[in-house]
Amino acid sequence: MIWRRILIRDLRMSLRQGSDLAMVVMFFVITAALFPFGIGPEPVILARIAAGIVTVCAMLATLLSLDRMFLNDYEDGSLDLMTFTPLPLEAVVLAKVGAHWLLTGLPLIVAAPVLAVLFNLPQDGYATLFAVMVLATPTLSLIGAIGASLTLGARRAGVLVSVLVLPLYIPVLIFAAGAIDAAIMGFPVRPYLLILAALLVAALPLAPWASAAALRQSLN
Amino acid sequence: MGAIDCEMMPSNSSSSIEFSGAGIRCIRGERIVFSGLSFAVAAGGALLLCGPNGSGKSSLLRVMAGLLPAASGVLRRDGADIRGDPESHRASLHYVGHLDAVKPVLSVTENLAFWAGMRSSDRNAACLVDGALDRFGLASLGDMPARLLSAGQRRRLNLARLVASQAPLWLLDEPTVALDAVSVKTMVGCIADHRAGGGMVVLATHTDLGIEAASMIALDDFFVTAEETK
Numbered sequence: 001m002i003w004r005r006i007l008i009r010d011l012r013m014s015l016r017q018g019s020d021l022a023m024v025v026m027f028f029v030i031t032a033a034l035f036p037f038g039i040g041p042e043p044v045i046l047a048r049i050a051a052g053i054v055t056v057c058a059m060l061a062t063l064l065s066l067d068r069m070f071l072n073d074y075e076d077g078s079l080d081l082m083t084f085t086p087l088p089l090e091a092v093v094l095a096k097v098g099a100h101w102l103l104t105g106l107p108l109i110v111a112a113p114v115l116a117v118l119f120n121l122p123q124d125g126y127a128t129l130f131a132v133m134v135l136a137t138p139t140l141s142l143i144g145a146i147g148a149s150l151t152l153g154a155r156r157a158g159v160l161v162s163v164l165v166l167p168l169y170i171p172v173l174i175f176a177a178g179a180i181d182a183a184i185m186g187f188p189v190r191p192y193l194l195i196l197a198a199l200l201v202a203a204l205p206l207a208p209w210a211s212a213a214a215l216r217q218s219l220n
Numbered sequence: 221m222g223a224i225d226c227e228m229m230p231s232n233s234s235s236s237i238e239f240s241g242a243g244i245r246c247i248r249g250e251r252i253v254f255s256g257l258s259f260a261v262a263a264g265g266a267l268l269l270c271g272p273n274g275s276g277k278s279s280l281l282r283v284m285a286g287l288l289p290a291a292s293g294v295l296r297r298d299g300a301d302i303r304g305d306p307e308s309h310r311a312s313l314h315y316v317g318h319l320d321a322v323k324p325v326l327s328v329t330e331n332l333a334f335w336a337g338m339r340s341s342d343r344n345a346a347c348l349v350d351g352a353l354d355r356f357g358l359a360s361l362g363d364m365p366a367r368l369l370s371a372g373q374r375r376r377l378n379l380a381r382l383v384a385s386q387a388p389l390w391l392l393d394e395p396t397v398a399l400d401a402v403s404v405k406t407m408v409g410c411i412a413d414h415r416a417g418g419g420m421v422v423l424a425t426h427t428d429l430g431i432e433a434a435s436m437i438a439l440d441d442f443f444v445t446a447e448e449t450k
Binding site: 002005009012013016017075076077078080081082083084085086087088219220 | 285286287288289307308310311313314315317318319320321322323325326330334335337338339
């Protein structure tokens with residue numbers, strides 16, 4: 001009940017400020033669109049690198065949006081007050097991660113196939129691309145929450161959060177890109193998807209726990 | 221350095237000490253802010269914290285709220301150490317700090333309803349929110365986005381939280397900053413009502429608000445100089 005209130009409040013605030021939402025998707029599309037200019041418009045090469053580019057750009061776009069997960073609430077004192085609710089801080093984190101995923105993960109899932117078309121991704125890859133995005137984006141938001149809460153109050157938090165979070169994204173990247181490649185080449189996709197699901201299931205309890213511990217530290 | 225006991229409310233002489241602390245020491249940035257501080261607040265009691273800037277009023281309130289861990293000492297709620305059940309301690313107090321926690325994009329009512337809803341059921345919350353806005357003279361601004369509020373109005377919106385949901389313990393850090401005379405009177409009235417209902421108030425302030433039958437802690441009494449630290 002209270003959990004849902006926090007989620008709805010975050011969604012409402014972001015949707016009223018609409019620009020935030022558009023920015024993440026725009027960033028995703030523009031960074032991905034840069035690669036053909038650098039590498040050259042050879043369709044075979046683009047098809048080969050499509051999986052990697054789309055997943056890396058999705059990670060960077062998620063990273064870009066991490067600062068708003070806790071920073072506003074930290075700066076205006078709301079985060080202090082959220083510790084005075086009957087809800088454990090871990091649940092508050094989970095609500096905020098949920099809102100973050102709905103506002104960035106979901107748009108990225110929708111935008112990813114469009115980008116894949118631009119990259120000439122072979123037809124066999126689309127179903128897997130969708131499954132990969134559905135499994136990977138919540139993990140990205142969850143892991144990102146740890147970085148976002150650790151860097152609260154730090155100077156140049158944006159750079160610091162990249163250094164902290166991007167290495168943790170590597171396993172997700174490996175299996176996400178691997179799954180799409182496997183689908184294109186006709187190998188079984190299931191093992192990759194299972195590992196991505198395992199990463200999500202592991203991050204679901206661990207990330208809010210770690211993030212709440214970091215928040216308690218930064219509220220001191 | 222001893223305990224300063226709170227005066228009991230005359231009508232409430234049988235009430236027990238509900239919130240107390242003993243031997244509290246607070247360290248910020250490797251400097252001891254205060255040490256050996258003890259206090260006690262009974263049901264219906266009020267405790268004023270005074271002292272110059274930097275004497276640790278805000279730190280003490282944050283320690284009381286459980287936002288800042290005390291370096292040593294114990295806080296008790298109804299005789300039980302709050303470390304045993306920090307969540308229920310936190311859920312039964314209101315904290316007003318320097319920051320107003322007002323979201324500029326939400327309306328005045330939405331801001332207050334969010335915090336009120338954290339404590340009470342939906343239908344009850346809506347009714348309490350209206351009453352609280354009315355009491356702090358914000359009823360006519362209900363639909364206005366909070367970014368248009370003045371500093372004093374934002375503070376009133378923050379204080380309306382106290383009335384919009386119930387909590388037996390109020391920890392107030394200079395609540396009357398930026399308030400006009402009428403609002404200060406409203407605030408003092410709210411504190412009196414809260415105490416009459418058996419609530420407790422701990423208040424850090426520089427101005428004399430005329431709060432009756434309150435005990436006082438002067439934080440500079442617990443100040444530790446660099447020599448003493450060694």
